Amino acid sequence: MALSFQVLLEERQPHLVYVSVVLEPQDGPVHVDGVTVQLFTRKREPISAVLLLPIAGTLTHSMVSSVELRATELPEIPAGSRIVGTVELREEIVEATCSTDLATELEVHVLGRRALPMKTQRVDVEMSWLEDSEYERLVKRFPWIDACPGLVEAEIDVVETDETVRGGNDDLDLAEELKDSYGLDDENARWLQELMDEDDGI
Numbered sequence: 001m002a003l004s005f006q007v008l009l010e011e012r013q014p015h016l017v018y019v020s021v022v023l024e025p026q027d028g029p030v031h032v033d034g035v036t037v038q039l040f041t042r043k044r045e046p047i048s049a050v051l052l053l054p055i056a057g058t059l060t061h062s063m064v065s066s067v068e069l070r071a072t073e074l075p076e077i078p079a080g081s082r083i084v085g086t087v088e089l090r091e092e093i094v095e096a097t098c099s100t101d102l103a104t105e106l107e108v109h110v111l112g113r114r115a116l117p118m119k120t121q122r123v124d125v126e127m128s129w130l131e132d133s134e135y136e137r138l139v140k141r142f143p144w145i146d147a148c149p150g151l152v153e154a155e156i157d158v159v160e161t162d163e164t165v166r167g168g169n170d171d172l173d174l175a176e177e178l179k180d181s182y183g184l185d186d187e188n189a190r191w192l193q194e195l196m197d198e199d200d201g202i
Helices: 106-110 132-141 143-147 168-182 186-201
Strands: 003-012 016-025 030-040 051-053 057-059 063-070 082-089 093-099
Touching: 003 030, 003 082, 003 093, 016 030, 016 082, 030 063, 051 063, 132 143, 168 186
Parallel strands: none
Antiparallel strands: 003 016, 016 063, 030 051, 030 057, 030 082, 082 093
């Protein structure tokens, strides 16, 4: 393809979205006849006016344009709606889309912006770190991974407890100690305590 074309959701409000339109020539200059963006429902019904961007002529380098789209046919943008962008070239039409719903795009999932509660985690899934070569291939495909804020190597702390605390009616003391040390709630503190007791029994 002679042109890389993307539409990216930057901000969402109930009745409007802010969108970035990205165009990048791949193999030298590209002649662009026009660029449009519009909002559609999941059934491909238009809910905004067609916005014609002031982009036309020979494109020799990458460019980004930020636009605002408002729902004109409905009071709010319904769930499942999409932003559809179209670029008209001399020999083809290129289309790009993205969802108007937050937390549904790949980048959001990979960066882990929404943590899962511990009770939903499966205990039968084995996870391992990526090899350096695997990580490098992933970064080449998705460069934003390497710029993930706050990415640090995991550190494991060991809670030092006296063995006598684990016996009799002192289990409650251990649960309280785990809550204070790790900032856990009652349910997760009990879960961690049971896990530690199982390890001791192996």
